[in-house]
Amino acid sequence: EIVMTQSPATLSVSPGERATLSCRASQSVSSNLAWYQQKPGQAPRLLIYGAFTRATGIPARFSGSGSGTEFTLTISSLQSEDFAVYYCQQYNNWPPGTFGQGTKVEIK
């Protein structure tokens, strides 16, 4: 089973600043990597799939990059509604489509 490791566990950022979240796979997952956002009490929401393709309705301030084992989610200018937990998920070796443990983006 592929293990997904996200860093940092918690990221403290001021509104308007840039946030960079990392996700590492224990072996190559090609570009089969998705990012999700989850707010308290809500279901996750798909942000990015295929490592860099934004899902429908996702603002352009969210961007994904990387391939193989190293991936990054960048939020270019944090808005108040972006403070949440973010998960990466590989779906190259499926099943299972393993998730990372999450990165919490909090207000600094």
Place this chain on the structure above:
Amino acid sequence: EVQLLESGGGLVQPGGSLRLSCAASRFTFSNYAMAWVRQAPGKGLQWVSTITASATSTYYADSVKGRFTISRDNSNNTLYLQMNSLRADDTAVYYCAKGPSYISGWGQGTLVTVSS
């Protein structure tokens, strides 16, 4: 927009059973593989099970294999998860999810609590 509505969660004793349902709408249900993903309280996401669009294949996480059964009724646009021999570590919010690989649609979740 995809709509997925779970039901059937609740409090059950260890060793008990529960059946979750997920009513799907606003997309062609029979064209898509579907999955269940769970989240224990305060924890991350864990894939549980997937069923192909025509129900010819099913897949399970090792932790639920032999205890949980995923099924679907394409004529009624409904996904199911039969959970038997429930354990305390099955306590979680269970999400119905669209897609075999990345999840393009999520339900609101239903809470399953296994406790005596």
